[in-house]
Amino acid sequence: MLLSAPMPRAAAAEPVVPFRAAGDGIPAPLAGLAGDPARGRRIVADRQVGTCLLCHSGPIPEERFQGTIGPDLAGVGSRLTAAQIRLRIVDPRRLNPETIMPAYHSIAGRSRVGAAWQGRPILDAQQVEDAVAFLATLRDPS
Amino acid sequence: MNRALALAALALTVVAGVGAVAEKRSGYLDAGPQTRAMQDDDTANPAFLWVQRGETMWGERPAGADGRSCQDCHGDAAQAMRGVAARQPAWDAATARLMNLEQRIDRCREERQGQPRLPPESEGRLALAAFVGLQSRGLPMSVAVDGPAAAGHAWGKALFETRFGQLDLSCADCHDRQAGQRLAGNVIPQGHPNGYPIYRLEWQGMGSLSRRLRNCMTGIRAEPFAPGSPDALALELYLAGRARGLAVETPAVRP
DSSP: OGGGSOOOOHHHHOSSOOOOOBTTBOOSOGGGOOOOHHHHHHHHHOTTTTOHHHHOOOSOTTOOOOOSSSOOOTTHHHHSOHHHHHHHHHOGGGTOTTOSSOOTTOOTTOOSBOGGGTTOOSSOHHHHHHHHHHHHTOOOOO | OOHHHHHHTEEEEEOTTTOOEEEEEOGGGGSOHHHHHHHHOTTTOTHHHHHHHHHHHHHOOOSSTTOOOHHHHHOOHHHHTTTTGGGOSEEETTTTEEEOHHHHHHHIIIIISOOOOOOTTOHHHHHHHHHHHHTTTTSBOOOOOSGGGHHHHHHHHHHHTSOBTTTTBOHHHHHTTSTTSEETTEEOOOOOOTTOSEEETTTTEEEOHHHHHHHHHHHTTBOOOOTTSHHHHHHHHHHHHHTTTSBOOOSOEEO
């Protein structure tokens, strides 16, 4: 019966937005969204949201416990373009299938995902853009 | 921990086939000095509250005329249970499956004492496991990974190397390849099961290996293996095999 069909929910139906990689980057912002660096800083700093500081250190002094697995994120905006940063967050395993860094905007190939997280990428498109915007501001002093 | 034990926290082992010398390192060495000091001194180690309770339970007769205590059948635990925990989990021919120490104690309680099942992570189950485990303290981990255990061991290795959860990480990603690095504030240990059940400061209590593995699985946002399931036992067996040669530290203290 048509009347009882559930309403489509746009956000939930498209948890992962399509993107096109060019070279080692993703030039266009996901879903054309604009990132906000202040929100991005909070995402990167939060162990439960970005989870980035589990593995990385970065210029976020109020977070005392930082990781040593990945490179220091200080100066990453000088080393990499926004497009390169975007691909490294969205799906770093395209560049290095062996890397420990998970694909933050992908649900492909996951197994035994806990019920609370099923079918959801770690970061949604807006959160990715916010994180990209923040990391792009991390420039080497010179 | 005495000097000999402290040395045994490092075991030099020749990796078969490669000939390389890999250093196995107990999580004891990655814990802070205060945590190690608690483990070194039985009077400061909170886990000994559970050990004492386990010792009492060892001698308790269940109600009923023919009720027999663990002691009645096994005798002195220091002799009867010496080395038992160092060999777990092991293949059980009667039921044709892998069984860990807690399951063996369960079986004795239920089938030989007619007692109700002690729930997982209950104080009594942890107490008996800690008391029995203590009788192997200082002995090398020496689980059998061949014969009927070989298939489970191979499956456990496969599970250890498979990425799970929303964070899409394997046990090996952290415990083989990043051991010694810091995950946020915590040093990643090699992930050895030689101290279980443990007193964990973060829990402010005692917990089994199964509880520790549940923490690692939920940390990567994965569905934990059901305690006592064939998957869980295979993983426990692989971990025990990986730790062969390390001294049993039960009951250990961990951050």
